Amino acid sequence: MSKQDLKPNHDLSTPSIELANGQVAVTGLPNAPMKQNFSILSIIAVGYNISNSWVAIAASFAIAIQSGGAVTLLYGIILVAAIMLCTGLTLAELASVYPTAGGQYHFTSILATSRWSRSLSYSSGLAAVFSWITLSASIALSSANVLMAIIIRWRPEYQPETWHYFLVYQAMNAVMVLYNIFLTNKTLWVYNLGFVLSISTFLAITITCPARSSIQLDSSHVWTQFANGSGGWPDGISFLTGLSTPQFMLSGLDATLHLAEECLQPERIVPKAVIVTVIVGFLTAFPFSVAIIYSYKDVELSLTAPTGFPIYFIWEKATHSPVAATIFMACMLTVSCIALNAVHQTSSRLTWSFARDEALFYSNKLASVSPTLGVPVYAILLDGLWVLLLGVVYVASSNAFNAFISTTVVVAQISYAIPSALLLYRRRSTDYLPSSRPFKLINSVGYIVNIVTIVWAVVLTVFFSFPTVLPATGGNMNYTSVVLVAMLVLGIVNWFAYARKHYHGPRLEL
Known part of the structure; x- marks a missing residue:
């Protein structure tokens, strides 16, 4: 096999694979081992169900409010949406040329030099795998928190223990694993249902809360008053750590990449699905957040809500109806469970793809x-x-949810940044981005979005490892750095014990 760098063949009308030194160019996926049963609407629904941006904002509302209040939340959503659109454009362009379940680690293998192809694609793939596992944990814990909040609201005498949340979390995980094995392929319509329910609930909340609220807020207070509740961080650092809430709204952006081998015409469908996920995410998260902020005067007070779920407290105060607020919570729980199922499905496809290449x-x-x-x-x-x-x-720290969110978005962005950096290294050459690709960016725009993707990965890695509040204690510290180090150790052990001998880069069975 030649040691020179591979220049892929890009005839987008026929299947093509060329493999050299761990690099693969792929177009067309006949005889895929799993059924190609996703249409454009179905795969967009899956992408939206995973991100479910307004639900992500509602679930992680406390982080942003504690780290700057409405200013961090609202401006953060705008900032993150713009940056993640750049990331989405980067992924979409690559997916239009290399539509495989491996996604970013396949891109990395193709773009890297023969010397670095295996190690860099392994690093990107492992980061992606870990990001999906922690995203599953985030949504499972969020769902457990929603359910427990409802119980606490209607049974105030109930005294929840940490292990109660732990058991509900494990039950959520177990149910979705079993559902994924036995029912998901037979009930893809659930994603369409989840999409409709999510949009309907979003509209109901966004309209009802401001309409029913008797609060009149000064807009200058909402948009300019920075409420730093970090306990010691400067405003700038507090703002950056609080961005984990807006960033969480677009977690799992690469979802549709990993389902490419289960949809028809993935080189056309997947890029559209990625971009639509970002756009719809912003168009739901931002109006939702504005409506919530204008529905209650002192959002910081919601952080002390007895249920431990600030958004529940605000919904009840805004609507003057505990029943209405509980209905919103029930809808949120249902949507979260559908999202958890979608995440398990996507996560397993990425793990399957990585294992298919003998990396695990x-x-x-x-x-x-x-x-x-x-x-x-x-x-x-x-x-x-x-x-x-x-x-x-979660048993070790009350801030486990924050750690899961931060870990998810950090390792995911790292997995996006690696192929982005390599694309810049290749100077966006037509050898790797053929002019015949279905989704094409103007070259100058391409350079900008690739650079933004890389810079953002550095920012997230640094600031999302900071404690959100000071002084940090064993109970409230940010365990993101601990989880990241554990993942790094596992990745290194797996590499030297197995992958170094068996992993040779992406490989497809066609």
Whole structure:
């Protein structure tokens, strides 16, 4: 096999694979091991269901409010949406040329030099795998918090313990693992239902809360008053740490990339789905946040709500109806469960793809697809096991949810930044981005969005590892850095014990 760098063949009308030194160019995916049953609407629905931006804002509302109040939340949404649009454009352009379930780690393998192809694609792939596992943990814990908040509101005598939340979290995870194995492929309509329910609930909340609220707020207070509740951080750092709430609204942006081999014409459908996810995410998260902020005068007071769920408190105060607020919470819980199912599905497909390339221990099992169920059962079970183990972090720290969110977005952005940097290294050459690609950016715009993607990964890695409040204690510290180090250690051990000998870059069975 030649040692020179590969220049891929890009005839987008026919399937093509060229492999050299771990690099692969792919277009067209006939005879894929899983059914190609996603239409453009279905895959957009999956992408939206995973991000569910207004739900993500509602679930992580406390982080932004504590780190700057409405200013961090509202301006943060605008800033993050613009940056993640750049990231989305980067991913969409690459996906239009290389539509495979591996997504960013496949892109990395193609773009890297032969010397660095294996190690860089392995790093990108592992970062992506870990980001999806922690995203599953984030949504499972958020769903548990929603359910427990409803119980506490209607049974005020109930005294919840940490292990109660832990058990609900584990139950959420177990149910979705089983659903993914036995039912997901038979009930894809659930994603369409989740999309409709999410949009309907968003409209109901956005209209009802301001209409029912008797509060009159001064706009200058909303848009200019920075409420630093960090306990010691300067306003700038407090603002940056509080951006984990807006950033969470577009977590899982690469979801549709990893379902490319289950949809028709992925080189056209997947790029559209990525961009639509960002646009719809912003168009729901921003109006939702504005409506909530203008519905209650002292949003900082919601941080002390007995239920431990600030948005529930605000909904009840704004609507003057605990029943209405509880209905909103029930809808949010339903949408969150659908999102959790979608995340498990996408996460398992990425793990399956990574194992197919022999990057993980027991790859022969993890890369198998059940002939009767049509899903990668072992990959689903492994991801579920990791989510189960991450639950231990919650027992150790009350800020586990913050750590899961921060870890998710940090490692995800790193996985996006690696192929972005390599694309710049290749000077966006037509050898790697053929002029015939279905989704094309003006070259100058391409350079800008690639650079923004890389810079943002650095910003997130630094500031999302900071404690959100000072002084930091064992109970409230940000365990993001601990989780990141644990992931790094696991990745290094897996590399030297297995992947270094077996992983040779992306490989497809066509």
